[in-house]
Amino acid sequence: MQIIHEEIMRHLPRSGEARRLFHGRGQCFSGYDDLVIDYFPPVVMVVLYRQRSQAWLEELTQLLTAALPDKPAAVLLQERFLLNGPSRVLQGALPESLEALEAGLSFRLRLGEARNVGFFPDMAVGRKLVRERAAGKRVLNLFAYTCSFSVAALAGGARQVVNLDMNRGALELGRLNHRVNDIDLRQASFLSLEFFRSIGKLRKLGPFDLVICDPPASQGKSFTAERHWPKLVRRLPELVAPGGEIVACLNAPDLGPDFLDGLFAEHIPQAENLGLYRPGDDFPEAYPDCAVSLHHYRLPLIKNG
Numbered sequence: 001m002q003i004i005h006e007e008i009m010r011h012l013p014r015s016g017e018a019r020r021l022f023h024g025r026g027q028c029f030s031g032y033d034d035l036v037i038d039y040f041p042p043v044v045m046v047v048l049y050r051q052r053s054q055a056w057l058e059e060l061t062q063l064l065t066a067a068l069p070d071k072p073a074a075v076l077l078q079e080r081f082l083l084n085g086p087s088r089v090l091q092g093a094l095p096e097s098l099e100a101l102e103a104g105l106s107f108r109l110r111l112g113e114a115r116n117v118g119f120f121p122d123m124a125v126g127r128k129l130v131r132e133r134a135a136g137k138r139v140l141n142l143f144a145y146t147c148s149f150s151v152a153a154l155a156g157g158a159r160q161v162v163n164l165d166m167n168r169g170a171l172e173l174g175r176l177n178h179r180v181n182d183i184d185l186r187q188a189s190f191l192s193l194e195f196f197r198s199i200g201k202l203r204k205l206g207p208f209d210l211v212i213c214d215p216p217a218s219q220g221k222s223f224t225a226e227r228h229w230p231k232l233v234r235r236l237p238e239l240v241a242p243g244g245e246i247v248a249c250l251n252a253p254d255l256g257p258d259f260l261d262g263l264f265a266e267h268i269p270q271a272e273n274l275g276l277y278r279p280g281d282d283f284p285e286a287y288p289d290c291a292v293s294l295h296h297y298r299l300p301l302i303k304n305g
């Protein structure tokens with residue numbers, strides 16, 4: 001437990017912000033590959049990818065209570081190794097509603113209700129990039145989920161954001177995320193559609209100055225990185241305006257960042273590679289090439305130039 005304590009102390013959040021306290025999935029901490037701890041003040045969420053004993057869980061709860069400057073309102077455990085990843089409260093009680101705070105923005109969580117809580121802390125670097133690049137732009141947010149990129153873009157001065165995801169419930173939470181941040185809902189639209197069947201419709205709404213693509217690693221028939229990323233990259237030029245930018249997030253442990261750079265080089269060779277980003281120090285990775293990577297490209301100002 002010593003290493004868990006040290007990591008928690010290193011990652012204590014500033015001013016109530018959401019923070020990953022322990023990132024065992026990056027395989028940097030021997031014996032703890034199965035453990036992730038996120039802090040959404042005042043709630044701590046412990047995620048386990050294999051079973052641990054009750055005694056171990058009690059020790060961890062005590063450690064958390066002692067280490068955090070404010071006693072957590074609740075310590076919630078999610079057991080990802082079980083079907084549907086059920087959650088249970090280890091200590092305290094969950095507040096009626098809870099938001100993750102990040103860079104002055106709020107994102108509503110649905111703790112204990114679904115496998116994913118509605119917010120991905122490891123995409124903070126992407127939200128920051130989008131917020132910095134969005135001013136005055138028309139943005140297309142593909143695979144939007146709960147629309148955190150849309151909120152970031154509009155906070156950064158985007159003119160308009162079109163969000164698309166086939167999960168209607170996630171988009172509903174996305175709409176709420178705009179309201180929670182006092183964003184005028186006339187600036188955002190929410191299309192609950194399957195992407196590959198909606199390209200014609202999106203073409204009519206476009207072209208867009210900034211297109212964000214953050215598909216899952218693998219989700220049944222809807223998206224499989226190896227099969228669907230090439231199709232997605234091939235169709236992007238139909239949606240991006242000349243001089244427009246693309247932010248593409250690769251979350252596929254079996255494929256390194258060269259996979260995406262290779263696809264862009266093959267299908268959109270005119271795109272300029274503006275940079276590669278990683279989630280940062282809160283997410284240490286023994287094998288960085290297997291971890292999430294974020295790619296930023298720009299099309300030339302003159303089409304096919």
Ligand SMILES: C[S@@+](CC[C@H](N)C(=O)[O-])C[C@H]1O[C@@H](n2cnc3c(N)ncnc32)[C@H](O)[C@@H]1O
Pocket residue numbers: 118119120123143144145146147148149164165166167170193194195196214215216219222223
């Ligand atoms: C990794 S999440 C996106 C996270 C989001 N960008 C964020 O910042 O929170 C992937 C999303 O892709 C959606 N999805 C998967 N396949 C899809 C498809 N073929 N068409 C539309 N949405 C899809 C899922 O419903 C899910 O919400």
